Amino acid sequence: MHNPYRVIVAGAGLGGLALAHGLRNQGLDVAVYERDAHPGARPQGYRIQLDEPGLTGLEHCVSPPLFRLCLATAGSPPARISVRNRHLDALADKAALRGSPAGDGQGPLAFNRPTLRQVMLAGLRDHVHYGARLTAYRHEADGTVTAHFADGRTASADLLVGADGVNSTVRRALLPEARIEDAGLRLIYGKVPLTGSARADVPPWVFDSIFTVVTGGPGHPHVGLGPVEFNARPEQAGPAHVPPVALSPVDDYVACMVGAPSDHPAVPPFEVLRALTPAQLRDVTREVLVGEWHEDVHHLLDLWDTHSLFALRISTAxxxxxxxxxxxxxxxxxxxxxxxxxxxxxxxxxxxAGELTHAIAGAVGRGERLVDAVRAYENRMTDYAFSIVTDSRRTGQQRVGQRWIPPAESPLIGQGYMSLWSGV
Structure with a gap:
C-alpha cells in the first residue's frame, strides 16, 4: 500500500470532479483522466437542478469557499415542480425537495452545468489530464491497478474509479453483465435567452416553478422548461472569489426541451437525428408538436436560440x-x-462522490484497506441508487411513455446518451 493512497478517476464530469476534490481534501493523491481533448470539446448541456442529496454531496467534497461560489452562481426559482397538459391545465403541482446544506432552508437550485464545471475545475487543473481515453485496466500482483489509455499512456493507482458515464469502459470491464437500456425517448434540447427585454416575451407561468413539464400524455411528446436566472453573474462572482476563478460570461435563460417517443413518425433514427443541423432539429420539433398545443408552447419554441439545439437519447440502467x-x-x-x-x-x-469520499476517509483513518471502503460505499450506493433508478423508470412510463427497447434494436454505442430533464 502507498501513502498517500493514489486514486485514478476516469471522467471529468461533475461526479468525477467532485470526487477528486473530496479525496484531495483528505490528503490522497488524485489524478483525473478525461477522454475529451479540452473542457469544451463537446456539448455538456445547460441547466441542471440540484436538490438536497446533490448539494450535500457537493458540500462534502469541495472546499467551503468553492461551495459558496457554486451557490452564488446558481439560480433560485420557486421550489415547485409543475406538470401541465398540452392546453396548460395543471395536472400536478408539488413542492420540490427542500433543505440545502447552506442551512437557510433554501429549496433546490438551478445551475448552469458548464459554469458549475468551471468552478469545480478550479484547483484541479494540474490534476486533470485531457485526451486520455481509457481503453482497459489491469490488476497488478501488489494490489494496485494500472490504467491503459488509447494514446499509449499508462497510470497506476491503489484505486480506479469509473466516472466515465453511460458508455463506461470501466463498467464494461468490471461488470460485463450490467446492462444499459434505451428508454425509448428522444430529446431536442436548447435555450430560450432572457437577455434585455426578452424575458418579457416568455409566458409568466414558466417562472412559477423550478421545472415545468407540458405533456401530451404517456407515449406522446412533451416539453420541459426550467429557468436559470443567476443569483450572481458568473463572470463577476468568479473574480470576486479568493483566489479568483475565471468563469465564462453566461446570460440568464430558460432551458427548453422537446421530447418524443423514438417511434414517433416525425423522429428519425437516432444516428440520423444526431447528425441534423440545429435548424433541422427545430423543423423536427415543429413536426412533433402538431395538433392542439397551447399557443404559449409554440411561442416558446419560436424564442429558442436555434444555434443552441442538440439531440439526445435517454437511457436507463x-x-x-x-x-x-x-x-x-x-x-x-x-x-x-x-x-x-x-x-x-x-x-x-x-x-x-460524497459517500465514497466519506468511506475512504474513514478507512484511511482506521488504517483499513481501500477495498474495505469500496465495499462499504458499494453496499450503500446500490441500495439508494437503484431504488431511484426503479422509481424513475416507473414515473417515466406513467408520465411520458418511457419504454424498453430491446438491446438488439438499440445498441449503446458512441455518444448521445444523457440523463436529462433537470439532470443535464
Whole structure:
C-alpha cells in the first residue's frame, strides 16, 4: 500500500470532479483522466437542478469557499415542480425537495452545468489530464491497478474509479453483465435567452416553478422548461472569489426541451437525428408538436436560440446483483444511469462522490484497506441508487411513455446518451 493512497478517476464530469476534490481534501493523491481533448470539446448541456442529496454531496467534497461560489452562481426559482397538459391545465403541482446544506432552508437550485464545471475545475487543473481515453485496466500482483489509455499512456493507482458515464469502459470491464437500456425517448434540447427585454416575451407561468413539464400524455411528446436566472453573474462572482476563478460570461435563460417517443413518425433514427443541423432539429420539433398545443408552447419554441439545439437519447440502467468489491469502482451514470423524470441523475452522482469520499476517509483513518471502503460505499450506493433508478423508470412510463427497447434494436454505442430533464 502507498501513502498517500493514489486514486485514478476516469471522467471529468461533475461526479468525477467532485470526487477528486473530496479525496484531495483528505490528503490522497488524485489524478483525473478525461477522454475529451479540452473542457469544451463537446456539448455538456445547460441547466441542471440540484436538490438536497446533490448539494450535500457537493458540500462534502469541495472546499467551503468553492461551495459558496457554486451557490452564488446558481439560480433560485420557486421550489415547485409543475406538470401541465398540452392546453396548460395543471395536472400536478408539488413542492420540490427542500433543505440545502447552506442551512437557510433554501429549496433546490438551478445551475448552469458548464459554469458549475468551471468552478469545480478550479484547483484541479494540474490534476486533470485531457485526451486520455481509457481503453482497459489491469490488476497488478501488489494490489494496485494500472490504467491503459488509447494514446499509449499508462497510470497506476491503489484505486480506479469509473466516472466515465453511460458508455463506461470501466463498467464494461468490471461488470460485463450490467446492462444499459434505451428508454425509448428522444430529446431536442436548447435555450430560450432572457437577455434585455426578452424575458418579457416568455409566458409568466414558466417562472412559477423550478421545472415545468407540458405533456401530451404517456407515449406522446412533451416539453420541459426550467429557468436559470443567476443569483450572481458568473463572470463577476468568479473574480470576486479568493483566489479568483475565471468563469465564462453566461446570460440568464430558460432551458427548453422537446421530447418524443423514438417511434414517433416525425423522429428519425437516432444516428440520423444526431447528425441534423440545429435548424433541422427545430423543423423536427415543429413536426412533433402538431395538433392542439397551447399557443404559449409554440411561442416558446419560436424564442429558442436555434444555434443552441442538440439531440439526445435517454437511457436507463438495469439493477445488477451485488458483486465482489475490488480496487475498482463506479459512480454516477457509469453504474446507475436513470430516466430523467425525477431529476436525480446529477444529484445521485454527487451523492456518490460524497459517500465514497466519506468511506475512504474513514478507512484511511482506521488504517483499513481501500477495498474495505469500496465495499462499504458499494453496499450503500446500490441500495439508494437503484431504488431511484426503479422509481424513475416507473414515473417515466406513467408520465411520458418511457419504454424498453430491446438491446438488439438499440445498441449503446458512441455518444448521445444523457440523463436529462433537470439532470443535464
Amino acid at each position: 438495469v439493477p445488477v446483483p451485488a458483486w465482489e468489491s475490488r480496487p475498482v469502482t463506479l459512480i454516477g451514470d457509469a453504474i446507475h444511469a436513470m430516466s430523467p423524470v425525477l431529476a436525480m441523475g446529477a444529484n445521485t452522482a454527487l451523492r456518490d
